[in-house]
Amino acid sequence: MSQNDLVLDVRDLSVSFRTGRGKVRALRHVDITVPKNKIVGIVGESGCGKSTLINSVLRLLAPNAIIEPGSQVDFLGDDVIKMSNSQLTDLRGQRISMVFQDPMTALNPVISVGTQMTDILYRLKIPMAEKRKRAADMLAQVGIPDAQRRLEDFPHQFSGGMRQRICIAMALMMNPALLIADEPTTALDVTLEAQIIHLMKELREKFECSMLFVSHNLGLIAELCDEVIVMYAGEVVEQGEVHDLFHRAAHPYTRMLLECDPARIAEARQELPTITGSVPDMIDLPPGCIFAPRCPRRYEPCDASPPEPYAVSDQHSARCFLVRDGR
Amino acid sequence: MTTAIEATEAGAPIRREPRFSWLWQLLRDPLGCFGLILVLLIVFAALGADVLSPYDYKALDIKARLASPSVEHLLGTDNLGRDTFSRILHGGRIALYVALVSVGSSLVLGLFLGMLAGYGPRWLDNALMLLFDAVRAFPVIMFALAVITVVGPSLETIIFVVVVTTVPGYARITRSATLSLKNTEFILAERSLGAGTIRVMASHLLPNLIAPLLILASMDIPVVITIEAGLSFLGLGVKPPTPSWGSILNDGYSFIRNTPWLVIAGGIPLIITTLGFTFLGEAMRDVFDPKLKKDR
Numbered sequence: 260m261s262q263n264d265l266v267l268d269v270r271d272l273s274v275s276f277r278t279g280r281g282k283v284r285a286l287r288h289v290d291i292t293v294p295k296n297k298i299v300g301i302v303g304e305s306g307c308g309k310s311t312l313i314n315s316v317l318r319l320l321a322p323n324a325i326i327e328p329g330s331q332v333d334f335l336g337d338d339v340i341k342m343s344n345s346q347l348t349d350l351r352g353q354r355i356s357m358v359f360q361d362p363m364t365a366l367n368p369v370i371s372v373g374t375q376m377t378d379i380l381y382r383l384k385i386p387m388a389e390k391r392k393r394a395a396d397m398l399a400q401v402g403i404p405d406a407q408r409r410l411e412d413f414p415h416q417f418s419g420g421m422r423q424r425i426c427i428a429m430a431l432m433m434n435p436a437l438l439i440a441d442e443p444t445t446a447l448d449v450t451l452e453a454q455i456i457h458l459m460k461e462l463r464e465k466f467e468c469s470m471l472f473v474s475h476n477l478g479l480i481a482e483l484c485d486e487v488i489v490m491y492a493g494e495v496v497e498q499g500e501v502h503d504l505f506h507r508a509a510h511p512y513t514r515m516l517l518e519c520d521p522a523r524i525a526e527a528r529q530e531l532p533t534i535t536g537s538v539p540d541m542i543d544l545p546p547g548c549i550f551a552p553r554c555p556r557r558y559e560p561c562d563a564s565p566p567e568p569y570a571v572s573d574q575h576s577a578r579c580f581l582v583r584d585g586r
Numbered sequence: 587m588t589t590a591i592e593a594t595e596a597g598a599p600i601r602r603e604p605r606f607s608w609l610w611q612l613l614r615d616p617l618g619c620f621g622l623i624l625v626l627l628i629v630f631a632a633l634g635a636d637v638l639s640p641y642d643y644k645a646l647d648i649k650a651r652l653a654s655p656s657v658e659h660l661l662g663t664d665n666l667g668r669d670t671f672s673r674i675l676h677g678g679r680i681a682l683y684v685a686l687v688s689v690g691s692s693l694v695l696g697l698f699l700g701m702l703a704g705y706g707p708r709w710l711d712n713a714l715m716l717l718f719d720a721v722r723a724f725p726v727i728m729f730a731l732a733v734i735t736v737v738g739p740s741l742e743t744i745i746f747v748v749v750v751t752t753v754p755g756y757a758r759i760t761r762s763a764t765l766s767l768k769n770t771e772f773i774l775a776e777r778s779l780g781a782g783t784i785r786v787m788a789s790h791l792l793p794n795l796i797a798p799l800l801i802l803a804s805m806d807i808p809v810v811i812t813i814e815a816g817l818s819f820l821g822l823g824v825k826p827p828t829p830s831w832g833s834i835l836n837d838g839y840s841f842i843r844n845t846p847w848l849v850i851a852g853g854i855p856l857i858i859t860t861l862g863f864t865f866l867g868e869a870m871r872d873v874f875d876p877k878l879k880k881d882r
Contacts, residue, residue, distance in 0.1 A: 317778055319774065319777060319778055344782075345782075348780055348781075348782045349780070350780075351777065351778055351779060351780040352778065352779035352780025352781070353780055356778065356779055356780075357775070357778040357779070359771055359774070359775050359778075360771075361771060364770060364771040364772060365771045365772050365775045366772055366775070367772045367776070367790050367793070367794070368772075368794075369793045369794050369797075370789070370790070370793050374789075378781070378785075378789055379779050379780065379781075381785065382780075426775070429775075429779060430779065432779075433780075
């Protein structure tokens with residue numbers, strides 16, 4: 260794949276947090292790419308660094324975060340890590356924008372929706388009436404009926420699903436090249452989830468933007484995304500084309516994650532399958548593979564040194580010695 | 587009825603309210619309505635003092651000193667035979683002037699400093715908080731007495747003292763609200779959509795902060811009026827012959843054995859103003875906070 264087809268190219272990104280107990284190494288040597296017009300999904304347990312990853316792309320990290328030297332976040336040819344504050348303001352909302360998990364808290368409760376939406380267009384020197392017209396158009400596009408009038412309304416006058424639609428509309432106001440969605444359906448119920456996913460697919464066609472989609476929900480990822488990235492404890496353990504990855508999961512972690520998906524359990528049983536153990540301490544890391552302590556197929560090389568990404572197929576790789584050794 | 591009823595996606599009817607709906611909402615609240623009437627009464631009396639006063643507030647009438655209320659002197663006269671009603675009207679001007687100017691400036695100043703402390707860097711926050719705590723450690727009256735002794739009594743001195751002593755209150759409320767707001771998801775969302783620091787502060791924090799501050803301000807107006815009255819009562823406020831409710835009370839206090847009317851006449855406008863602004867403030871909070879709107 261040529262360099263020009265990539266919207267986002269994250270190389271060797273490492274992020275740590277200074278804490279009282281020491282340096283928490285939240286992300287280690289993460290490489291991900293988002294090609295043009297593709298939807299890339301990120302899955303993983305809570306605390307595996309998904310949010311840290313997307314917040315580093317927008318440089319919205321907590322003040323105690325350190326982006327380690329050597330990290331590169333290349334967005335359409337510009338390195339986000341090296342950007343000044345004014346360049347970042349220019350980047351956010353205009354070229355990359357974000358949809359948050361909980362639509363109940365992602366809108367300012369005391370400002371009308373129309374004002375919040377037109378506020379995003381502050382960069383454009385066009386009359387207010389024009390801005391309001393654009394905001395109304397955008398609301399109509401995400402399926403809010405009677406958009407023109409509802410601009411006057413406040414967030415609490417909308418339902419959860421409608422609020423998430425508004426958040427998506429706000430994110431698309433400046434027609435960004437990349438839309439990041441941080442578990443946009445986790446706070447919604449299943450029917451709304453389906454609607455929002457359908458909407459996002461539709462909007463991708465219409466606005467021709469790429470998406471980075473974070474979720475716990477494997478079914479959702481399989482349905483929506485073109486490529487998947489599986490993260491574990493701050494590392495990318497497996498990535499690849501969505502069907503290839505789901506059908507030929509190579510990393511034991513991915514396999515176990517798939518087994519744990521309640522939708523995949525065939526026979527009825529009392530206990531849900533789980534992955535035993537918990538995510539390792541990210542201050543004091545094991546010398547070998549990060550997943551080794553929980554891995555059922557652990558063998559000699561696992562404890563010696565960390566694995567590199569090994570190719571499973573053309574567009575599919577996993578950080579596991581099993582793949583290298585063909586076991 | 588101009589309000590249209592229509593169905594939303596969820597099926598719940600939404601009533602569209604006409605413009606100035608907040609005013610109607612204020613009037614629908616009995617206490618708000620009452621407060622508004624009292625405040626309008628005071629403002630009207632103060633603004634129209636020149637026209638409404640039956641006498642010049644400086645004119646002496648020694649023959650009629652300490653008169654009880656009568657047709658000629660609606661609220662009687664003071665120890666120099668000056669018409670109390672005229673003096674109350676002009677005193678209202680002083681009271682409102684001091685209150686509005688000082689509360690207005692401390693509101694603006696406190697809002698600015700509080701947002702700076704809450705949203706700015708940690709060292710600035712610590713420095714400002716230290717300053718505010720130091721200022722708050724002074725009892726208001728003591729501080730006022732000290733300043734007045736040095737600079738001399740005047741209206742400007744009172745305003746200065748009130749602003750200095752009330753700014754920390756506004757700043758603290760603003761700061762704590764800012765601290766809790768700055769980590770909310772919607773502020774993060776605004777930042778992710780490209781809002782810079784100034785934009786976040788001006789268009790997203792400010793509207794969230796105004797409601798509690800307006801209530802504090804409306805409660806502070808009567809407090810400031812009583813501070814002015816108190817200082818004038820002690821003879822440290824406005825200089826005679828300029829009338830003030832405090833100095834009228836002071837005069838009345840000296841002659842309370844001769845006539846109770848001066849104390850009564852000086853006290854009632856204080857009560858009306860205090861009640862009026864307090865009720866109005868309470869009602870305004872309910873109206874301006876969109877989360878509290880019941881029937882929308």
